[in-house]
Amino acid sequence: MYTQAMDIPDDSGKKIAAVSSAPSDQEAAFEARIDADGRIEPQDWMPDAYRKTLVRQISQHAHSEIVGMLPEGNWISRAPSLKRKAILIAKVQDEGGHGLYLYSAAETLGTSRDQMLDALHSGKAKYSSIFNYPTLNWADVGVIGWLVDGAAIMNQVPLCRCSYGPYARAMVRVCKEESFHQRQGYEALLVMMKGTDEQRAMVQDAVNRYWWKCLAMFGPPDADSPHSAQGMRWGIKRISNDDLRQKFIDATVPQAKVLGVTLPDPELKWNEARGHYDYGQIDWAEFWNTVEGNGPCNKERLATRVKAHNDGQWVRDAAQAYARKQKERALKEAA
């Protein structure tokens, strides 16, 4: 899964300084490497703003993976069959793994796991708004796989070519696993569509509720996305929000047709001249309202996440106490 948040400042969000105090020859070497489409590695010199942008983006991305476990995790105990349950457990475990790859990548930039977790748990850091909507029935789980993970893949594939090496490598791993997420969701929906009228209605209802939220996942329109240009310049971002959104729509319309559902946009139609589908207006006021913390599930998601973390404290303490004891015993035996 992915975050739209590459453009979303955290609450602390200070404006990124355009000028860096670093000596100009280092900066020139950095710029030259970026221009040559080279990669930046953790020990290389980089402008502060590049580092800050990456820390923000990668940590928000990691938080999205971790919070993304919650809406689907709700359905593990209620999956309709053992097969679907095993699939869902594997998917949720993948999301946890993706979060860990990404936290590790962010740590190479000099931030710590504690700092990132504190930022998430205190509500300071953002994560993808899509997870602040409820999963009301089983069809939602399928739609999350098909559309939410589908949108995520659109976003993440270009990130495999990100200029920052550890982030790009983490994304290669993530993308390999993400394809299963989308396909299992789509297939679960296909099965429902072959069922009763009631089941088909559930799928359509879930698509109606999630479609516009998925389009918003790509972030604000390019014109309202001030960080985008700099991100493109630095090779952190490769394709603009609007272009990715268009790609997603063009890819999804035929899939919806095969599935037999209607995408809830009366303005959605093929534009021969553009060679793309035209689409209607996204409700950005609603999007920003959710980003600001007022979505239907913001409070519940964060509370669940904090509770899970706090409930696991004894495990972390025990592991640490055990490691300490083992070390002391080894020292004593050596003495």
Next chain:
Amino acid sequence: MNTPALKDWPLWEVFVRSKQGLEHKHCGSLHAADAAQALHMARDVYTRRQEGVSIWVVPSVAITASNPDDKGELFDPAADKIYRHPTFYEIPEEVGHM
């Protein structure tokens, strides 16, 4: 509200051998209390799809890395020693593969 998280869980680098006969390759890092836990976590985080048959974990602090600022003096001297490559030498065609 929050309890401290991983303050003392050190960082480990994870190396995975994808199949017998190949080398262990660096694939990422993770936090763990000790080596045994690091191995367990590496299994769950990096080999959920049969990506490996063997795992190494190494404390990140145990790795000594070359300094990127020294890249020039470390690696450039090899650039003008093209006679270290087999293609530097011209061998008559009738000799065949050598």
